[in-house]
Amino acid sequence: MPKITTQQLRRNTQASAASASVRPTTIGAPYAAAQRSGRAPAGGSSSSTTTDGSRHFGPMFNKSLGQHILINPLVSQGIVDKAGLKQTDTVLEVGPGTGNLTVKILEQAKKVIACEADARLAAELTKRVQGGPFQHKLEILHGDVMKRELPFFDVCISNTPYQISSPLTFKLVFHRPIFRCAVLMFQREFALRLVARPGDSLYGRLSVNCQLYAKVTHVLKVSKNSFKPPPNVESSVVKIEPLNPPPPVDFDEWDGLVRIAFSRKHKTLAANFKTTATLQMLEENYRTFCAASGAMVEDGFQIKERVLGVLDQLEYGEARASKLDVHDFLKLLSAFHDAGIHFC
Missing domain, CATH: 3.40.50.150 (Vaccinia Virus protein VP39)
Structure with missing residues (x-):
């Protein structure tokens, strides 16, 4: 049998220990590493319980x-x-x-x-x-x-x-x-x-x-x-x-009104409703509503006059959305519907 020097024996022993420590990568590896570093793993029985009864959980949290x-x-x-x-x-x-x-x-x-x-x-x-x-x-x-x-x-x-x-x-x-x-x-x-x-x-x-x-x-x-x-x-x-019962309001209609009012919440309602895009949308909705209900669009109909007429009727033309509460918006929505103006 060939002789083995002390130096060779030391090298062989280190190589054997290194090969023995190699393990297939598994899903538990990060948690084992956490335990060795003194951190609690992210699940199971390895979470720690504090004296107040709460559990701390880590180290991995899903930020998404x-x-x-x-x-x-x-x-x-x-x-x-x-x-x-x-x-x-x-x-x-x-x-x-x-x-x-x-x-x-x-x-x-x-x-x-x-x-x-x-x-x-x-x-x-x-x-x-x-x-x-x-x-x-x-x-x-x-x-x-x-x-x-x-x-x-x-x-x-x-x-x-x-x-x-x-x-x-x-x-x-x-x-x-x-x-x-x-x-x-x-x-x-x-x-x-x-x-x-x-x-x-x-x-x-x-x-x-x-x-x-x-x-x-x-x-x-x-x-x-x-x-x-x-x-x-x-x-x-x-x-x-x-609230029980809830208010009998079509939320899409409600949100359409509120969206316009708060588009620039510190501007007057009249200013918000007079924008070109808003008036075009409201006129299209009005004509669709008339067609669906079998009504005729009046000769010389002007959506701007109809909208401002509703605001003036309620004296809300100079009001600002930032100062109006839920009841104010309910009154506005009801008045617009009475005038045939819809928001969706």
Whole structure:
């Protein structure tokens, strides 16, 4: 047998150790690396539980889904308190994440339907309640909440992904049957636009459209440090209480009127309605309406005179959209319809 020097033995041993450490790349590799570096992986049993009962989740967050996990237990409890939950309530939760808010809702509600787009987070939430006293009360819907029909619910609670703030708000407002309330987390500026009143700097089309169908109140300010990872903006919680019954208004007609009025919200309504594009659109709609209803367009008909006549009749010609409330716009819409003028 050939002799092996100490130096050769050392080299062979190092080579064997190196080859033994080589493993096929698997989906779990990044999570194992996270554990070795002292960071919690992004799912399953490797998330850490703090002394306050909340779970921190990381390291990988899907930025396209707007994932910011609420880790402040006082904020979570405040949201649940503002919802005024009853033991008979079914709660729809949008974006439950790792369940820091979910577990507080489960303590007070009959059932929680949690809609989560990220399969990793849905699995984490399932494991969190598995075998516990609330397991039978939780139902998880995996998928995009904007692409599915919402189930029946009494209350909606959401730490809302900010990129779906507006579409989710109106999906809820138009949901039937009417629910009792929704308590939603939004970017601070968006929340303030929802609750803005005539004369406020953020008052606009969003404010009017939402307030047509619901009572909206600001209930809680939330610091960016209440999330992991912290977002770039401050947040607020608003409470939306749909009007029951809702006003009998065609939303497309309503939004068409409001869109024109707020095209330049500090200009007079007369100035906004006198633009060439607006008058052409309204005249086309008027002629279409007459044709559909079997009416004749009057000789010498002038759409500009008809529109300004309506504004003068209500003494709104010099009014500005930024100063008008929902009732003012309802009066305008009714008067325009009486004059045969439509917005869609």
